[in-house]
Amino acid sequence: MDANHEGEENSGSSDLLRMLPAEQSATARAPWVAVIRRLGARHRGRIARHLQALDEHDRYLRFGYMANDAQIQTYADSLDFENDAIFGIYNRRLELVAMAHLAHSVDRSYDACAEFGVSVLPSVRGHGYGSKLFQRAMRHARNEGVYLMFIHALSENKAMLNIARKAGATVEYDGSEARAYLRLPPATFESQVTEMFEEQLAQTDYRLKVQAKQFWDFLAGLQDVRRGVRAARHKSAP
Numbered sequence: 001m002d003a004n005h006e007g008e009e010n011s012g013s014s015d016l017l018r019m020l021p022a023e024q025s026a027t028a029r030a031p032w033v034a035v036i037r038r039l040g041a042r043h044r045g046r047i048a049r050h051l052q053a054l055d056e057h058d059r060y061l062r063f064g065y066m067a068n069d070a071q072i073q074t075y076a077d078s079l080d081f082e083n084d085a086i087f088g089i090y091n092r093r094l095e096l097v098a099m100a101h102l103a104h105s106v107d108r109s110y111d112a113c114a115e116f117g118v119s120v121l122p123s124v125r126g127h128g129y130g131s132k133l134f135q136r137a138m139r140h141a142r143n144e145g146v147y148l149m150f151i152h153a154l155s156e157n158k159a160m161l162n163i164a165r166k167a168g169a170t171v172e173y174d175g176s177e178a179r180a181y182l183r184l185p186p187a188t189f190e191s192q193v194t195e196m197f198e199e200q201l202a203q204t205d206y207r208l209k210v211q212a213k214q215f216w217d218f219l220a221g222l223q224d225v226r227r228g229v230r231a232a233r234h235k236s237a238p
């Protein structure tokens, strides 16, 4: 993967970019096909921005407390991309619209356990991204030899608990908090090949999105130049 493609985005907006099909109104548009890719250290900035875009209530649901921007930044800075798996869904503007964190236990005596956390931006909720990220994390956990996946959620978090329950997790309530755990079957050749294939597909998808965005930026630049030329002609006309 080209390092430039992985680097921080050049998210400058332009008229042409605003005309991308994905930029139709959030309610009217059909969501793009969500391709999930594994994120690395170069994505820290986008991860922080994604989480900082959540409102106070969502931050509370995600972290169990109302994390402020600085605490989110610390969380993003301290993500361990070697030990844990972080997955993301990018839109065509290369904005991270959804992400999940599968955290392995730091204590080696619990290395068969992992904890799952997820967030989806409000504008793209209800399209199955949370569920897809959960399924993706499940496959990865299974292939890594994890037997038990845990989810800490507030009891009020119907969407999260719904995702976990649908995947077969057992949910236990303790006042305002809920703990869900899911037993995973051992990895198979098929589960490993499926994950490899998904990652390949995600890399290709991301490269295409980068190229498409760069091309739109290029066209937008041309449009600006044309506008400038037209304005200059207009001014110099007698």
Ligand SMILES: CC(C)(COP(=O)(O)OP(=O)(O)OC[C@H]1O[C@@H](n2cnc3c(N)ncnc32)[C@H](O)[C@@H]1OP(=O)(O)O)[C@@H](O)C(=O)NCCC(=O)NCCS
Residues within 6 Å of the ligand: 058, 059, 061, 062, 116, 117, 118, 119, 120, 121, 124, 125, 126, 127, 128, 129, 130, 131, 132, 152, 153, 157, 158, 159, 160, 162, 163
């Ligand atoms: C929880 C969250 C990730 C769900 O994301 P999403 O992409 O909207 O989830 P999905 O579209 O996959 O929907 C999941 C299921 O919950 C259901 N659901 C969604 N919102 C719901 C709500 N408010 N009440 C009840 N069920 C709800 C959906 O209908 C779906 O069930 P279905 O497949 O049977 O239709 C998202 O709401 C979010 O980011 N919340 C803030 C952070 C958070 O709570 N994180 C989880 C704690 S770690």
